[in-house]
Amino acid sequence: xxxxxxxxxxxxxxxxxLGSVFVVNEGQTGMVLNxxxxxxxxxxxGLHFKVPLVETARVFDRRxxxxxxxxxxxxxxxxxxxxxxxxxVGMIKDVRAFYRATGGDESLAVQRLAPIIxxxxxxxxxxxxxxxxxxxxxxxxxxxQIEAINQGAATMGVRIVDLRIKQIDxxxxxxxxQDVYRRMRAQRQQVASALRAEGAEQANTVRAQADxxxxxxxxxxERDAQRLRGEGDALAAKTYAAAANKDPGFYAFQRSLxxxxxxxxxxxxxIVLERDDPFLQYLKSDR
Numbered sequence: 001x002x003x004x005x006x007x008x009x010x011x012x013x014x015x016x017x018l019g020s021v022f023v024v025n026e027g028q029t030g031m032v033l034n035x036x037x038x039x040x041x042x043x044x045x046g047l048h049f050k051v052p053l054v055e056t057a058r059v060f061d062r063r064x065x066x067x068x069x070x071x072x073x074x075x076x077x078x079x080x081x082x083x084x085x086x087x088x089v090g091m092i093k094d095v096r097a098f099y100r101a102t103g104g105d106e107s108l109a110v111q112r113l114a115p116i117i118x119x120x121x122x123x124x125x126x127x128x129x130x131x132x133x134x135x136x137x138x139x140x141x142x143x144x145q146i147e148a149i150n151q152g153a154a155t156m157g158v159r160i161v162d163l164r165i166k167q168i169d170x171x172x173x174x175x176x177x178q179d180v181y182r183r184m185r186a187q188r189q190q191v192a193s194a195l196r197a198e199g200a201e202q203a204n205t206v207r208a209q210a211d212x213x214x215x216x217x218x219x220x221x222e223r224d225a226q227r228l229r230g231e232g233d234a235l236a237a238k239t240y241a242a243a244a245n246k247d248p249g250f251y252a253f254q255r256s257l258x259x260x261x262x263x264x265x266x267x268x269x270x271i272v273l274e275r276d277d278p279f280l281q282y283l284k285s286d287r
Contacts, residue, residue, distance in 0.1 A: 020049050022057035029062045029095050041096040058104055064091050064161060065106075069114045071169075074125040076133055082125065083169045088117055089162040090153065097157030109156055116152040117163065120145040134168055 023046075024030040030043030033056045050057050071085040090113070092098050102108045124145050125133055142163045149160050 020052045022048055022050060022059070024048060024059055027061065027063045028059050029092065031058045031060070031095050031099060032056070033058065038096050038099060041099075042094075058099070060092055060095055060098070060104065062092050062095075064089050067110050067113060067117075067160075069110075069117070071167075072118050072121070074122050076125060076130045077127055078129055080130045081170065082130065082133055084121060084125070084165060085167040085169075086117070086121065086163065086165045088113070088149075088160050089164070090158050090160045092157060093154075093159040094157035097155070099157075101156040109158060112156060113153055113158065113160075117149055117160075120149045123148075 022030065024043055026045045028045065029041075030048060031038060032040040032043070032048075032050050034051075034054060036056075039055065048057070067088040067090055069086065069088075071083045073081055073083050076082060098104070098109065102112070142165065146160060146163060149163065153160050
């Protein structure tokens, strides 16, 4: 009976000891609640004690945490849309304020911090042009808003150490995208028009040169043809003259036949001549 009692006492003592001890690791901070009310906070790393059944220990990570968010759309000073993707780096600064504001729920803290960061960025981007937002110094945009963001984050016991912009895009349904595409089309059309004009100019030059070459070739061919025809006519005349000298009667007869052929070639010619006209001498019958 005494042995079992001692065993029970030892077990109870161990349970009480285990229930009264908690460990805070490096990079963490501890807090003790007394019936749900914060009695001690900002407890550093090490082995700590609490009253069993009366006090409850909570341990939080005090290292830097990345607070990510969905891309947000903002308007620049020219009323143009931009989509900004950002993330914040923060840590728990006051664990007592953090617990009172969020009940120790880190996801709730992220949800409440996101609107504060978005509103601060909106105030900064609204005062800048699209060119300043896209090509300007992002550190300057962020640096001016860290203090304002921490003023809102301090109510939750959180401190934002850094804020980074991952990407700045133009929304696909934004008027800016359409303006960019329209400007690109206009530039391409301008280049195409210049190339077409240059091509047309070169084509006209080639055509003009071809026309000049054609005129020169035709003129030279006509000159050569005239010369050849003249030489042929001279040779023919020389040949006819030689034939006429050999047989004048036959030559006269041949020339008359050629004249008849040309005169009555179409079969409808009518020639009115005197009956004794020499032109008809070879058409008369000897009988």
